[in-house]
Each structure stands twice: as structure tokens, then as C-alpha cells.
Amino acid sequence: KNEVEQSPQNLTAQEGEFITINCSYSVGISALHWLQQHPGGGIVSLFMLSSGKKKHGRLIATINIQEKHSSLHITASHPRDSAVYICAVPNAGGTSYGKLTFGQGTILTVHP
């Protein structure tokens, strides 16, 4: 079973700061997911990436398959970015997309 570790568990920032959230996993995979969970509980898929880097607005996700590590960056953070950010990988590694193992999440709070 893939083990997923996220850091930090809690992150507080001032508006405008550059944010980095890290995710490490134990079993090689072909793709990794970053999810965002808002205070109301709704979950949104931010990225699914298998190599290199993806960018969407102020969000950037990178992955290093060899090092089994991914980072999620938020540039020019804003209070509306406050949420829980969750990393997820295939449970058994490889291409088993269906069954995901999730990190515990990083609680991000951005103050104005």
C-alpha cells in the first residue's frame, strides 16, 4: 500500500505570500492528484499530473517521479485560497487509478 505524507499539516500565511505544500509517497506511481477541500466540505480536483509541471492560474504543481515527491505552489496567495489541500496517489502504485490513498491534508489559512 502506498503511504502518503504531506507537509506542513498547518500553514498560515499573509495575503500575497508564496505558498508551498509538499507531498511524498512510498510506491512508484504514474500520476498524482492534488485536491482542494473548502470549509464547507466540497472537494475540487486541482491537478492530476504524471510528470514535470502543470499550471492553472496562480496554482502550480510539480512532480518528481524518481524522488516520489510532489509540490503544490500558490503564488500571490489570497484569503479565498484558505482551504485544505490534499495529495492523493494510486493505492498500489503504478497505474491503478481507481483506488486512491490520500494524505492527511494541509490546512492553509491566508490572512488579509
Add this chain to the structure above:
Amino acid sequence: GAGVSQSPSNKVTEKGKDVELRCDPISGHTALYWYRQSLGQGLEFLIYFQGNSAPDKSGLPSDRFSAERTGGSVSTLTIQRTQQEDSAVYLCASSFPGIEQFFGPGTRLTVL
């Protein structure tokens, strides 16, 4: 188009009663997933349906839990003889295989 919908949004039940939770996936999505998020805990995989293949039930916590997917579309998660530890938010997601998952709003289950 419509996203993933779940019903009910909230369910309060008494210990020992059976409950049924419903998920309507995005039309055309062949993969459907059920997850659970207990209070203060991370997301936990329950079951995965892919097309006409046998579902991956390896995440179901006990034989009180079962799920079915009729006609490759709507899915029902049934919990028999509910226990207080079953209280959680139950999330459904759907996708095309290997593509990012789209999550529903969840059903908050409270077992008194």
C-alpha cells in the same frame, strides 16, 4: 452539464437502522468511487466501480457496507445496522478511466 450529485445531503439516523446513500455520476463517466471522511480524519477509499468489471470492494470497512451500481450509472451505498463510528461524510466521485475525478458534495451521515 451537471456535476456529480448525491442525496441526501444530510442524514441523521438511529443506531441499528439501515441507510441508503445515492450518487448520480456525471453522464458518460464509466468510473465511480465512494470515499468516506470521518471527523478530523483524512479521506478513505471505500469502493470503486469501472464499467462492467467487478467492483473493487477492498476499502469497505465491514460486511455491513455494500454498494451497487445499476445500469452503469447511479450508485447506492447501503450501510446496515449503523453504528456511531459510521458517522462521516460519504463522498462520491466519477471519472473517465485515468482522468481526474469529479467529486460530489457529499452526504453527511450522523448516527445517534
